[in-house]
Amino acid sequence: MLHPDVHPDPTVAHRVATRTGPAQPTPDAVATLHPLGLDDVRLDPAGLLGQWQARNAAATLPHCVAQLDRAGALDNLRRLRDRDGNGGNGNGDRDGNGGNGNGDGCGAFTGMWFSDSDVYKTLEAAAWELARPQPGTELRDFLESTVALLAQVQDADGYLNSYVMAERPDRRWQELHWSHELYCAGHLFQAAVATARVGVGNSLETVARRLADLLLDRFGPDGVEAVCGHPEVETALVELYRSTGHRPYLNLARRFVDLRGRGLLNAERFGPVYLQDHVPVRDADEVAGHAVRQLYLLAGVVDVAVETGDHSLLAAARRLWDSAYLTKTYVTGAHGSRHRDEAYGDPYELPPDRAYAETCAAVASFQWNWRMLLADGAHRYADEMERVLYNAVAGSTALDGTHFFYSNPLQLRTGHDGSDSDAPDRRMPWYACACCPPNLARLMASLQAYTASGDGHGVQLHLYAAGTVHATVHGRPVRVTVRTGYPWAGRVEVGVRAESTEPWTLALRIPGWCQDYRVEADGADVTVDDGYLRLTRDWSSGTVTLELAMPPRLVAAHPYVDAVRGCLALIRGPLVYCLEQADLPPGTRLEDVRLDPAAPLGTAEVAGGPPDAVALTVGGIVAPPGPAALYRAGTTPPTGSGARIRLSAVPYFLWGNRDPGPMRVWIPVDTDTSTGTDTSTGTDTSTGAGAVRTDRRPHPGGAG
Amino acid sequence: MLHPDVHPDPTVAHRVATRTGPAQPTPDAVATLHPLGLDDVRLDPAGLLGQWQARNAAATLPHCVAQLDRAGALDNLRRLRDRDGNGGNGNGDRDGNGGNGNGDGCGAFTGMWFSDSDVYKTLEAAAWELARPQPGTELRDFLESTVALLAQVQDADGYLNSYVMAERPDRRWQELHWSHELYCAGHLFQAAVATARVGVGNSLETVARRLADLLLDRFGPDGVEAVCGHPEVETALVELYRSTGHRPYLNLARRFVDLRGRGLLNAERFGPVYLQDHVPVRDADEVAGHAVRQLYLLAGVVDVAVETGDHSLLAAARRLWDSAYLTKTYVTGAHGSRHRDEAYGDPYELPPDRAYAETCAAVASFQWNWRMLLADGAHRYADEMERVLYNAVAGSTALDGTHFFYSNPLQLRTGHDGSDSDAPDRRMPWYACACCPPNLARLMASLQAYTASGDGHGVQLHLYAAGTVHATVHGRPVRVTVRTGYPWAGRVEVGVRAESTEPWTLALRIPGWCQDYRVEADGADVTVDDGYLRLTRDWSSGTVTLELAMPPRLVAAHPYVDAVRGCLALIRGPLVYCLEQADLPPGTRLEDVRLDPAAPLGTAEVAGGPPDAVALTVGGIVAPPGPAALYRAGTTPPTGSGARIRLSAVPYFLWGNRDPGPMRVWIPVDTDTSTGTDTSTGTDTSTGAGAVRTDRRPHPGGAG
Structure with missing residues (x-):
């Protein structure tokens, strides 16, 4: 359901001519959008x-x-x-x-x-x-x-x-x-x-x-x-x-x-x-x-x-x-x-x-x-x-x-030399x-x-942001109003007004990271095409609610990325997360922390952070300090007997806003508990994933 | 048993005065050796x-x-x-x-x-x-x-x-x-x-x-x-x-x-x-x-x-x-x-x-x-x-x-840019x-x-090399002759001659990498002290045979060394080994190779390499090429169904002497078979490890 003030402006057309922004291909350019x-x-x-x-x-x-x-x-x-x-x-x-x-x-x-x-x-x-x-x-x-x-x-x-x-x-x-x-x-x-x-x-x-x-x-x-x-x-x-x-x-x-x-x-x-x-x-x-x-x-x-x-x-x-x-x-x-x-x-x-x-x-x-x-x-x-x-x-x-x-x-x-x-x-x-x-x-x-585009036959929303989009479709002005808490929440409410009743297509991007979503399309004809949900109808007045399931997920790198072998990253929606020393108990060294991939993932507030910001929580283990030797005979690292801990991760883009200290995006996995569980579709604590329509698509270039 | 020509030179003292080499502390210097x-x-x-x-x-x-x-x-x-x-x-x-x-x-x-x-x-x-x-x-x-x-x-x-x-x-x-x-x-x-x-x-x-x-x-x-x-x-x-x-x-x-x-x-x-x-x-x-x-x-x-x-x-x-x-x-x-x-x-x-x-x-x-x-x-x-x-x-x-x-x-x-x-x-x-x-x-x-030293009361052998060492002990000349195929073999035969019958101590270094050795000390009093085997007797004529067990071994890095997490290195004696593309079957990409840590380790000749040089062999798996995506949801890499392969590793110091190509010292471990087996005392194919006297010592700074 749309909030009543999604459409505060009753006028569809905001003005006749608009100024152009950066990267403005000419009408003769080879351009899809x-x-x-x-x-x-x-x-x-x-x-x-x-x-x-x-x-x-x-x-x-x-x-x-x-x-x-x-x-x-x-x-x-x-x-x-x-x-x-x-x-x-x-x-x-x-x-x-x-x-x-x-x-x-x-x-x-x-x-x-x-x-x-x-x-x-x-x-x-x-x-x-x-x-x-x-x-x-x-x-x-x-x-x-x-x-x-x-x-x-x-x-x-x-x-x-x-x-x-x-x-x-x-x-x-x-x-x-x-x-x-x-x-x-x-x-x-x-x-x-x-x-x-x-x-x-x-x-x-x-x-x-x-x-x-x-x-x-x-x-x-x-x-x-x-x-x-x-x-x-x-x-x-x-x-x-x-x-x-x-x-x-x-x-x-x-x-x-x-x-x-x-x-x-x-x-x-x-x-x-x-x-x-x-x-x-x-x-x-x-x-x-x-x-x-x-x-x-x-x-x-x-x-x-x-x-x-x-x-x-x-x-x-x-x-x-x-x-x-x-x-x-x-x-x-x-x-x-x-x-x-x-x-x-x-x-x-x-x-x-x-x-x-x-x-x-x-x-x-x-x-x-x-x-x-x-x-x-x-x-x-x-x-x-x-x-x-x-x-x-x-x-x-x-x-x-x-x-x-x-x-x-x-x-x-x-031990990083922060003065470097x-x-x-x-x-x-x-x-x-x-x-x-x-x-x-x-x-x-x-x-x-950079958030939206047109193609003369419709409007495409690429980056979801609360705001208003005006465009011209089939020569007539349209207005698209977006209400969302994205990227903290996956719900995107879109209100559309058009001067004409001629059908056209509103395209909503299904992000590459998203494996489940639900859409209430208000009677539109719905197709999915190359990562876009294409909604076609008479948009003289309409509303769309897109619910992008945004469960925290664990992401692995390609095995060729040697530098992060045995590690996973925490991601939710488009946001990569990281562990910071500031969120660890006193005396715990970040390098001793291991991720338990079988533990449930959760969300929390970012302590002292911006309003709406979402932290992630995940189970971990503090590995006991091993021998000091830099190299030792044997095939497996000492592990398994460390203390269990609940880890809190903050969005990467917020790192370093507290006292400087160690940080890491890629978290080593505790090898005793790495049993191959795929938690990418684990419990979503932020959206009603249970009712989500599943539409999994592989995104070869996307972050999972 | 010593080879008959271990002592080709019957003269103990080679000359009265000797020229000095690099790094020559004065007699007043604080010096143990x-x-x-x-x-x-x-x-x-x-x-x-x-x-x-x-x-x-x-x-x-x-x-x-x-x-x-x-x-x-x-x-x-x-x-x-x-x-x-x-x-x-x-x-x-x-x-x-x-x-x-x-x-x-x-x-x-x-x-x-x-x-x-x-x-x-x-x-x-x-x-x-x-x-x-x-x-x-x-x-x-x-x-x-x-x-x-x-x-x-x-x-x-x-x-x-x-x-x-x-x-x-x-x-x-x-x-x-x-x-x-x-x-x-x-x-x-x-x-x-x-x-x-x-x-x-x-x-x-x-x-x-x-x-x-x-x-x-x-x-x-x-x-x-x-x-x-x-x-x-x-x-x-x-x-x-x-x-x-x-x-x-x-x-x-x-x-x-x-x-x-x-x-x-x-x-x-x-x-x-x-x-x-x-x-x-x-x-x-x-x-x-x-x-x-x-x-x-x-x-x-x-x-x-x-x-x-x-x-x-x-x-x-x-x-x-x-x-x-x-x-x-x-x-x-x-x-x-x-x-x-x-x-x-x-x-x-x-x-x-x-x-x-x-x-x-x-x-x-x-x-x-x-x-x-x-x-x-x-x-x-x-x-x-x-x-x-x-x-x-x-x-x-x-x-x-x-x-x-x-x-x-x-x-x-x-894909490395070799022209860089x-x-x-x-x-x-x-x-x-x-x-x-x-x-x-x-x-x-x-x-x-740099291979040997004296302390006035004896001679210390640090780096084992076939050759002859002259020294002065208690003011009288001594000669130590070393016959060994080190580092390809762990057997070190030492012949000693001294002009005096006064007892003194011949110290033989037990390398930090060595966990088992056997010594035939020819009647000497034997102590072990800070990594040296100290053999004391009248050395007017004597022989020592030191047998350093030199099994191939797998070595892990400290868990803080993020860059080689999940990898092991192959080492034998003092030699670090590496895999080279040249030793892989055609069409096998080095990055797809995984080490099976449970497979037996063996030795072999270095194909086309220097005489005596020892290659190592170990079981491995060629992981199937996974999806092209750089990042993907999930907790474990695709593995386990690859082809089994026998890998051959050459000493690191010999790498790059054939056609240029990929090389790696640290080999990713196949996670399906990484069961924690410690193979560091696995079968030694080069020395009679069965009869070896065990004297394990931790060497915090050593390579395992």
């Missing part, structure tokens, strides 16, 4: 996704703006404006009215040579956020002053890169394997696209196009054959094409994609694999090298493929998707197994303790999968978006919204390499745009 | 250690000499001699007669900025090798010409470092966190000590002392407080003191040890832990940071401690030994769990696939343990020497003696950072000196 407009989806701030978006607006984004000043990223640009002489600024504008007064521009270049990208990503986040009403003018002031600053310091020929202009003016475009010049340009383009789509800071598009036109001159069909060491410009150029309609930008993106893998980059330091320059994209069958670079590249590959109708390129992307998600992805959805080179490892090399699992790679995975979902419409992409969002992405940010993990391990041991800047045991307010926080900010500010 | 002279021990080239030493002389050392030229390390020094002007060389000697004619000295500095150390380590190896008769003059020519070159290019004030002199002459001693200046100096000192002890290239000691005296001026008690980012000079200065008797060198070594851990190094890039500059040695309780640096430092710590009678420093070394060998050492004896920073990980962080396990760290562990053994006389140090020598050290070198691993993983997966220069799937002839091959050369050239 189409994004809805930026304003078409509103997240209810009472829901978890809405909370995250609100926290981003209230805490993360202002924090990023402030940190850009503190870390010197804005000063790097201001210095170009304020310096004497004419070093690179051909605009002749030196009155400084673009500055925000926080920096005098004195001093040397500060921070990473690609710090401009931090500014651009924050601008992009600000643009998406400015699509919603703001409590003050600070964000708009930041955006406008920064856009003005960029316009001021851009060189007469369109060049713009504060590091190269200040420190290596004679080395423009000369060290693309290293310089991040095109990477920074790409983030400028994405920021400009966001401002243009939202209708703020419009002069940024002018700045972006001047630089993009310079790229066309230099790297276009008559220009130099080159690619950037850090992909990003590819997807950005396609978006700039989508936003401006200027096809040469798309062609240049395709050119960059096609030139990759031909050894054009100086790979002396890191090797060509690190740079994805070892094999042409069309020939690649394994994701490899620096994870963020690989994933950004793949986002661009899909963008190029769908806009040019390049099916062989799309096939390569699907093949690389298999490589990534069948052999190289953490159960949290994170990517990158190696600290060294921030890289993918070999297939099945997924150590939980040394997981690099960079936050930016998680964001990039989300973005790539969204593009694949639009292209193919297959549920596996939405499954991965959900998994990475609720675990790797969400876990990177502290409850306060102003502290972040750069890498996101799945285990911290007793490479693997700290707590989230930090900022990083010397500050790519992650503004990346989170731009994703969260536009998060609503 | 004393090294024998360099010429006191001869390895029979028929035994494995003798084979390795002979291969080193015939292949590895000439290869190193040639590579120094090819890689430019010698040219870096020649360039200082040949350049015009007076940049740094105050000797006025420019006739070039020290050169070997292979390089003209033109061009820029080549290779790593610490390439001098490659030259010095090769010189040290040459010196040790020149203690034995040579087939030609090449080695002596190399040594003498290089020593002459060094004397020529040394600065008037004694400074010597080809990189700094050529590239950064104004930065002498200014960047010790990075420059390796004292590290290079240390290796020069060690080379000089070796030449002095052997009696070759004597002018090298003059070069070394001139530089050492410059260090005294700058860093001595009235000088700058500083330490080197890469420890090495500490142990080298003590050795230089031992060789010259000049106590200020010892005092400077102590000063460097005491100044460490006080934040004197610029740790901006790597952090202080990497440099072991985060805590004073006396306060440290955990080995950490760059593994080679940590281990070289600890060698120096022990040298300082024993020469100054500093018991608190020795206690710190023992404490750090516990940290290293109870929580951070691979079953192969290797050290260093992280590619990033070439570093130790957290306790129990020992991934087999990403083991960095640098060859130099293995050499350093051997050297540190030898120093600990001399100081304390405890078997655990000899156990570690044996383990690391037969596995991590030996495995680094190809059968041909001219190809080497830099890192020594315990697993290569199917960071983790190649085959041994390379040389490395851009070429520290390892010459390190191996100097160890192997002096290997005999």
Whole structure:
């Protein structure tokens, strides 16, 4: 039964035109699904996704703006404006009215040579956020002053890169394997696209196009054959094409994609694999090298493929998707197994303790999968978006919204050196390499745009979030209202209104993790197709209640994942759980804890945690401390005589919000009790599983 | 029964005076045991250690000499001699007669900025090798010409470092966190000590002392407080003191040890832990940071401690030994769990696939343990020497003696990118950072000196090798002849001759891995004490036969070693074994192989391998390929219905001598058959275990 206030707004159509959000294929693109407009989806701030978006607006984004000043990223640009002489600024504008007064521009270049990208990503986040009403003018002031600053310091020929202009003016475009010049340009383009789509800071598009036109001159069909060491410009150029309609930008993106893998980059330091320059994209069958670079590249590959109708390129992307998600992805959805080179490892090399699992790679995975979902419409992409969002992405940010993990391990041991800047045991307010926080900010500010889609004949709900979705079906407006406590509860109440009585299809995703569900479809014709429940009827007024059985379940990794052999993970719904030292009795060492897989699983409140948050409970054993020897003769570990204990696990995304301490996602199984019981369909304590209609489907790429 | 030719040499005393070898404590040092002279021990080239030493002389050392030229390390020094002007060389000697004619000295500095150390380590190896008769003059020519070159290019004030002199002459001693200046100096000192002890290239000691005296001026008690980012000079200065008797060198070594851990190094890039500059040695309780640096430092710590009678420093070394060998050492004896920073990980962080396990760290562990053994006389140090020598050290070198691993993983997966220069799937002839091959050369050239010791009252055999040991006991010469096929067989036949009839004690180490042995002591009084069998009698003529039961055994890691949970290693004697793809039936994937721990273990020949080499056989199961999903609901892996197979394992040190391919030391156990059977005392197919006297002892630090 629907709550009476599911439909608070009696008007179906909210407005005639809607602004567009990120990743907006053109009408000519090869696409199964189409994004809805930026304003078409509103997240209810009472829901978890809405909370995250609100926290981003209230805490993360202002924090990023402030940190850009503190870390010197804005000063790097201001210095170009304020310096004497004419070093690179051909605009002749030196009155400084673009500055925000926080920096005098004195001093040397500060921070990473690609710090401009931090500014651009924050601008992009600000643009998406400015699509919603703001409590003050600070964000708009930041955006406008920064856009003005960029316009001021851009060189007469369109060049713009504060590091190269200040420190290596004679080395423009000369060290693309290293310089991040095109990477920074790409983030400028994405920021400009966001401002243009939202209708703020419009002069940024002018700045972006001047630089993009310079790229066309230099790297276009008559220009130099080159690619950037850090992909990003590819997807950005396609978006700039989508936003401006200027096809040469798309062609240049395709050119960059096609030139990759031909050894054009100086790979002396890191090797060509690190740079994805070892094999042409069309020939690649394994994701490899620096994870963020690989994933950004793949986002661009899909963008190029769908806009040019390049099916062989799309096939390569699907093949690389298999490589990534069948052999190289953490159960949290994170990517990158190696600290060294921030890289993918070999297939099945997924150590939980040394997981690099960079936050930016998680964001990039989300973005790539969204593009694949639009292209193919297959549920596996939405499954991965959900998994990475609720675990790797969400876990990177502290409850306060102003502290972040750069890498996101799945285990911290007793004795871990928490002061290790490479693997700290707590989230930090900022990083010397500050790519992650503004990346989170731009994703969260536009998060609503990724939750649903349309295809002209219906509406598809991919990520369940309390909120409202407007769309146009058969040319007529429809409104879908979602009321749910997801992911804490599996009940999703959907109210639909449409102006027309013509039947159309509302598609509800059945998550890959879900093995049982019940639907009350209000008379609709129901089919199940590739992970989506497709409900067809006259939706002029209707309601649907979907009950996703959400029992806690134990999940095992593929036997090839050596690093977690003999361990199980606790999962409920889309949420991966973990054990933290803080939840163990005093004196109990986390490494001594074993899981009893035969014990019943339960749910509980998260002690001191957010309201609604659900903890899991499971039986365990505290193994007695064995001999100190590191290696010993014999075939089985000492076990079986330990004390029984009830374990409490918290959602992984909430870990590290108490005192720093050991944590683990993968829990060793007590071998005396590992009798092979499959508890994945065990008692569900949160939904009425007894009445659930069983519809088990295998999801090869899903988390069980 | 002894073979009749056990005592081929009727003369007990081989000569009056003997030259000394590496790590030679003074008579005043705190020492339980004393090294024998360099010429006191001869390895029979028929035994494995003798084979390795002979291969080193015939292949590895000439290869190193040639590579120094090819890689430019010698040219870096020649360039200082040949350049015009007076940049740094105050000797006025420019006739070039020290050169070997292979390089003209033109061009820029080549290779790593610490390439001098490659030259010095090769010189040290040459010196040790020149203690034995040579087939030609090449080695002596190399040594003498290089020593002459060094004397020529040394600065008037004694400074010597080809990189700094050529590239950064104004930065002498200014960047010790990075420059390796004292590290290079240390290796020069060690080379000089070796030449002095052997009696070759004597002018090298003059070069070394001139530089050492410059260090005294700058860093001595009235000088700058500083330490080197890469420890090495500490142990080298003590050795230089031992060789010259000049106590200020010892005092400077102590000063460097005491100044460490006080934040004197610029740790901006790597952090202080990497440099072991985060805590004073006396306060440290955990080995950490760059593994080679940590281990070289600890060698120096022990040298300082024993020469100054500093018991608190020795206690710190023992404490750090516990940290290293109870929580951070691979079953192969290797050290260093992280590619990033070439570093130790957290306790129990020992991934087999990403083991960095640098060859130099293995050499350093051997050297540190030898120093600990001399100081304390405890078997655990000899156990570690044996383990690391037969596995991590030996495995680094190809059968041909001219190809080497830099890192020594315990697993290569199917699909490993063997072209990854960071983790190649085959041994390379040389490395851009070429520290390892010459390190191996100097160890192997002096290997005999580490196998036995004396204490004035007897002789101790630590590493069993076919050969002859001369020593002085109670002032009178004795000779011990060892005949054994160790480590392929556990039978050790020892013949003893002494000029005196006064009783003394022959100590034979019972390896930590050995749980059963039998001894025929020829009437000696037998006691067992701290891992040594102590046999006391009048040894004017006697024989001992020690039969070490050497059954293949299965070894498990401590449950905290998450990375190999559910796996067992195959070990026989001191040798760790591994499975290689080359030994599997076609079409069988190594990752599908499971070990049946209840199946009998056996031995076999190594197909196509060295004579005498022993392979192990064990029952296994080829698990059927499961579903492709990376994660799935459920508690147990699919297993039990696979095909039974007889597995053949080769000694780890022999891996990678056939076609490159997957390899693993830790073998997953088939869970259906893991019934807890302890097979460590299973049937021994190589020795008459039925008659063995059982004397089980726990060895907390040993490999089972």
